[in-house]
Amino acid sequence: xxxxxxxxxxxxxxxxxxxxxxxxxxxxxxxxxxxxxxxxxxxxxxxxxxxxxxxxxxxxxxxxxxxxxxxxxxxxxxxxxxxxxxxxxxxxxxxxxxxxxx
Amino acid sequence: xxxxxxxxxxxxxxxxxxxxxxxxxxxxxxxxxxxxxxxxxxxxxxxxxxxxxxxxxxxxxxxxxxxxxxxxxxxxxxxxxxxxxxxxxxxxxxxxxxxxxxxxxxxxxxxxxxxxxxxxxxxxxxxxxxxxxxxxxxxxxxxxxxxxxxxxxxxxxxxxxxxxxxxxxxxxxxxxxxxxxxxxxxxxxxxxxxxxxxxxxxxxxxxxxxxxx
Numbered sequence: 001x002x003x004x005x006x007x008x009x010x011x012x013x014x015x016x017x018x019x020x021x022x023x024x025x026x027x028x029x030x031x032x033x034x035x036x037x038x039x040x041x042x043x044x045x046x047x048x049x050x051x052x053x054x055x056x057x058x059x060x061x062x063x064x065x066x067x068x069x070x071x072x073x074x075x076x077x078x079x080x081x082x083x084x085x086x087x088x089x090x091x092x093x094x095x096x097x098x099x100x101x102x
Numbered sequence: 103x104x105x106x107x108x109x110x111x112x113x114x115x116x117x118x119x120x121x122x123x124x125x126x127x128x129x130x131x132x133x134x135x136x137x138x139x140x141x142x143x144x145x146x147x148x149x150x151x152x153x154x155x156x157x158x159x160x161x162x163x164x165x166x167x168x169x170x171x172x173x174x175x176x177x178x179x180x181x182x183x184x185x186x187x188x189x190x191x192x193x194x195x196x197x198x199x200x201x202x203x204x205x206x207x208x209x210x211x212x213x214x215x216x217x218x219x220x221x222x223x224x225x226x227x228x229x230x231x232x233x234x235x236x237x238x239x240x241x242x243x244x245x246x247x248x249x250x251x252x253x254x255x256x257x258x259x260x261x262x263x264x265x266x267x268x269x270x271x272x273x274x275x276x277x278x279x280x281x282x283x284x285x286x287x288x289x290x291x292x293x294x295x296x297x298x299x300x301x302x303x304x305x306x307x308x309x310x311x312x313x314x315x
Contacts, residue, residue, distance in 0.1 A: 008218030012242035031152035
């Protein structure tokens, strides 16, 4: 059974070949993934990240940008593994929102 | 689907710098990072160190491998046998990378690489993948209509050249060796490397015309 990520052979439009440098946000997410999946002391594996990303509902999968999917999946896994509690993540987001005037 | 991009000219700007109010995902990233640092999962400096390490990884590394494969028959044999060993031989750190397979293009067969399921890419020798490699359009279409996709990249191959599409996986990455342009027999490896583009090492393009370099 194919998931939303199983795209090979599906019809799709033109390819946008524009280059762009990764934003700081994207670089930080990329870095965090590598640190959390460090073979010396992994908190989860890249395969688990794939599983979490692919568990997103199709419209969410297609609606989020690439690294946005990653950070949502990383949150899911960190909570699943008990490294972080949902309430403390929510609380910190609220604090930051106030601190940064978002 | 949008990516948020902030232009920063200073590569050493502190990682906290933002260009506008943070998006929900930027807030999430910031929250996770702060909490993980507080819990001692990693240090704040580790993130910056990793970013700086990745910024050093560019297609120039893959290009050096290709130039040497063109120029040095013993190195070519090593590369075809064991891609990671070939990278290591050129001081490219691939200690945490999955297996790397080197695919040589010939007049009969042209390889093009994709990861249909996600975005597997030989980052340790090419740096981060371009946005198009990760896009739905590329992942969907290159397996079914590679010749048309290559045309969108400005690449037209002879009709008698077979195109083989290779799907990367989490455990196996691929580097394409484009065909060596004619008239470069006496070129140094340094000069040869200038002909090798990232796109030619993914397989959506061929090496540059020597007259342009």
